Amino acid sequence: MPIAPSSTEAAPAVREYAGSAAPWAPAEIRRAVADTRHLLRFRAGTVRRPAVVRTAWLLLVGLTTAAVVGPALAPGAGGDGMAFNTFLLLPTFMVGFLGLTIAAAIASGGGRELLSGEHAVSHPISPTTDHLGALLMAPLNIGWIIQAWFLLGATTFAHGWDAFPWLLSIMVLWIVAATALGQVVAWSVEAVRRRRHGVVVVRTSGVALALFLGWLQVAGHLSTVLDAVPTLQLVVAGLQGFSASWVGAIAALLAITAVALVLGGAACHAAVRRMTRDEVKVETKHFQARPTPSSPWLVLVRIDRASVWRAVPMRRGMLVLAVGPGLIAFAGSLAWDNIVILPGLVASGGALLYGVNAFSLDGRGGLWRESLPVDPMHVWTARSWVMAEWLLFASLITVFLASLRAGAPTASEAAAIVCLVLVVTVQVVSAAMRWSVRRPFAVDLRSARATPAPPTVMVGYSAKLALSTTLTAMVFSTASWAAPWPVVVLLALPFLAWSVTAWVRAGLVWTDASARAVVVTTVAA
Incomplete structure (x- = not known):
């Protein structure tokens, strides 16, 4: 059996691999x-x-x-x-x-x-x-x-x-x-x-x-x-x-x-x-084992925290989100009533890195995690806690950089910035966890260019988060100069109550075995 073309046979056409030219x-x-x-048509064909x-x-x-x-x-x-x-x-x-x-x-x-x-x-x-x-x-x-x-x-x-x-x-x-x-x-x-x-x-x-x-x-x-x-x-x-x-x-x-x-x-x-x-x-990096935490909930928090902070797109996105607006505010010498607007935008951007599809970070490991003998509510609260840490860290960096040239805030301004950071963090975590349960997607977040949901879905998520957090920030920005600080603190209570109630309802959906199975099997696909 010949293994190569003979001198009388036509040489086969050589096909270049993609990108060789x-x-x-x-x-x-x-x-x-x-x-x-073709790829655009393929993307359009996968829309639900x-x-x-x-x-x-x-x-x-x-x-x-x-x-x-x-x-x-x-x-x-x-x-x-x-x-x-x-x-x-x-x-x-x-x-x-x-x-x-x-x-x-x-x-x-x-x-x-x-x-x-x-x-x-x-x-x-x-x-x-x-x-x-x-x-x-x-x-x-x-x-x-x-x-x-x-x-x-x-x-x-x-x-x-x-x-x-x-x-x-x-x-x-x-x-x-x-x-x-x-x-x-x-x-x-x-x-x-x-x-x-x-x-x-x-x-x-x-x-x-x-x-x-x-x-x-x-x-x-x-x-x-x-x-x-x-x-x-x-x-x-x-x-x-x-x-x-x-x-x-x-x-x-x-x-x-x-x-x-x-x-x-x-x-x-x-x-x-x-x-x-x-x-x-x-x-490929090896991580030294640390002592086992004292409770299963702390074990889950450690796993979630490592999965977030070790992901390349998370770190890069956090750097831009936290430092960029802060430097712009520093260069422009923004006043405190304008700085109040920034934490909402930073929290919205942080949630778009992974929070709107929070369980996608587990990937195929989600099947293993679901087999662990832990309370599903522990998994829910641990994931929410890590996301809140993530958003708070970014917001505090932005506020710190912006405050370097803003001068000393008044009591109302200080209360407004503290309450707003807390309110938008709870608000964004609540919305992101709800979307994570209701609309999971199978994505690979190992790539630095990956997104937690299809682009068209991300546009909708971005618009919703930006609108809600911006309106909330405008309310506290107005209150920072128009109301005393006790009123500003009381103003935060309805926002927190609404977001916490929505978060608890979404958590009850997660505790349902059939709904949880849909999420886990989807992100692990």
Whole structure:
């Protein structure tokens, strides 16, 4: 039996594996676009309730339209006063959007996964496809959406109806270009992180950059640096209407986006060819056994605490969530009535890292944990306790950084910040645990880019958490200057009672054997 083609036989066609071609090769780009289209159709086919998704998309389009048109109809839009001040800050807002996009992408290791790494083993896709998927999934993030809404709304409020369509088109293209640039930086950082000593290099560079920005702010040079950023020229070009400057700005943004797409693919190729050091280090590291706790509940708390703090996406996300808003508040010298808004946003973001599908961290180990002879309510309270620790830790870091330049708070302000941190923590834990029981998902959270639920579901969770915590924060922010501190404390009691009652009801669902079996078998699938 011949084992190789003879000289008279035609040589078989050699098929390249996914990603073997250069990221800028036309064949690679065509294949990546086709694969991305197939993956999107696959994602759409796995939706449990398509009608709800269609409704969500219509709602998203409606809210985006309202965010753009609504500020233009507001009193004072396009005039002097607040509108003029907003106009002066537009270039800075554009820089801020770019910075937040880069930070979010770096924290998630380049972006969100269109296809999980576990599934990509049997269905290999090229790094270019992974890069395109990350770009398409980036807007399905409530942080990105809110920032984009804010930037578009600030544009129409600052310039009124004259912003349509010239200045507004520049802002839309800037949002696209900034998202693409964020992915380039994120994939590049991920490629460095996966090299030898790359983790130390990335962490040292991050600390050095934070110290440098802090020095610029303290020394009073930050405004000078921001004025030198080319975003000012983009805003000026948009003010001139249809002109050579506007055409040049549009062409420049399109060119930046095209170059970023290619560079992002190249950086993604460089990243995926290297070992994921953070994830591998956690999975291969040996941990010394510690004395057994005195009660089963403490054993469960220790297991849950280790599963959270040893997970790479948890640590990275926590760093961005806790430090980012605190540094922004520090740089802006926010007053205490504005700092009160921050803990709610931080708690919402912390729950989105894993809390909305809290039992997914067990994975296949959930079957083993369910076989342990412990009270199901102990499992429920232990998981809730660890999540509360997680959210409190992030909120306290943010408040500490923000307080460094806020001065001494009054008694009402101190009571408001303490009560709000407690209220939003209980509020978010209650909501997250309810969703974890009612809508479990099978996900692999070992990857730094994984999310605890499908992207469309995450958008809904993000919106609900952001809305509830923001409204609660506004109530306490108003009370911090309009009411004495005993009233502020009493104001927290109804919020706590409502959240605790909902948490207890969800716990009773968890204690039901059939409902618990559905959750465990789903997350272990």
